[in-house]
Amino acid sequence: MRHEFEVREEIPLDATPEQVWEAISTGPGIDSWFMGRNEVEPREGGIVRHSMMGRSQESTVTAWEPGKRFSYRTGDNPDGTFMAFDYLIEGREGGSTVLRLVHSGFLGEDWEAQYDALKKGDGMYLHKLAAYLKHFPGRTSTFNTLVPGPQVPDHDRVWTAFKSALGVTGELTAGTPVRLSVPGLPAAEGVVERTDHPSVPSVCTADALYMFMHGYRDTVVVEQHSFTDVDGAAVEQAWKNWLAAAFV
Template sequence: MPHEFEVREEIALDATPEQVWEAIATGPGVDSWFMGRNTIEPREGGRTRQEIMGFPSEATVTAWEPGKKYAIRTDDNPDGTFMAMEYLIEGRDGGSTVLRFVHSGFLGDDWEAEYDALKVGDGMYLRKLAAYLRHFPGRTSAYNVFAVGPQVADKDRVWSAFAGVLGLTGTEVAEGAPGRLAVEGLAPVDGVVEFARRPGYLGFRTDEGLYMLIHGYQDAVVVEHHDFSGSADGARLDEVWQSWLNRSFA
């Protein structure tokens, strides 16, 4: 039986309403901080499509007010579940913006675990959006990785692997801490911790990349990597991160 849910979030962003709109309501903008590959038909009633690891999902644009309001509703699943997402944009003095986000709909039989994951995940992605707008304004991701590893129940083991690949030490990882990303198959690169919530997720930024390491729903370990250099080999990035997941959590 489907279960109704709602998650509400609000975040202040160092970006203009126009910049926020480009990030949430265009395919290249969404690609630069969210999941998968996205296309958006720019009108109310238009269709959106998101593809993750070869699996597509589609939705309908239910609100289209450029610079003010954007909303979508996914197609119904056979069991009656669906999701709706609404973004309300409010400009503030000094070129900043407040973004209010409402995520609602109906979840399936595992609704309690799904809801708990959404409550964490929605805030996590808004923080990633904030990092994108702050550090990569006017740029879009040339390639984005979404790599899924094994299910690992040991939270300490997962966090240790996250910290290790970023050259971080200690159990507490502070926002703003310098790190050095070193994964086999890629040249080491220096960066900074953007946000961290143990044991759930860790965000990291370099001059040309935005990364997120996630210990999420059903204990799955996930790597997201958005490349802004325009010169990376996407297939190679996928291979490198999948290999790291397999080695680290075999």
């Protein structure tokens, strides 16, 4: 049985409508804050292709109004489930923007866990978008990766592991300075832009944006978007090793 759902989010962004449009409606822009690799055919009826971990999904652009509205819908799965995304951009005085997202569709048998993950994840990704626009204006990601780890039901254990990776021994809140310390990755100083215990939606260093997420069915996930040249294979392996060691 399928179940209808809708998630509504709204966020103020310290960026112009043009900057927000580039970030949400172009492949390089989406790659710089969202998961996977993305391609967008810029027209109504065009194709949006999302690829991650060896799988690809195509959606159809249902609204294309540059600087104002971008919407797309996946095709129907055999069970009738699908997802649709509708982004509305509203410019404000002083060059800022309000972005509204309506994420809707039908979920399948595991709908309650999926819906809970979407309600949490949609907001976290919009805050990650805000961090990208604040810290990396005019830049796009050269490499991004999502590395899933084990399922860990203990929230406090996950929070402690995230703090350790960030070199934080005291309280972890927005504005907390960090020193990323993960074997196999260069040490880097940065700042926490957003926390949502037991997840950390956005951490920014000079050249990278990170997300530490306790997500769907308690899966631990790390994401990194690099804005300088890196050895992608080495970055992925370093995070796999860290996840394996942190949650033995």
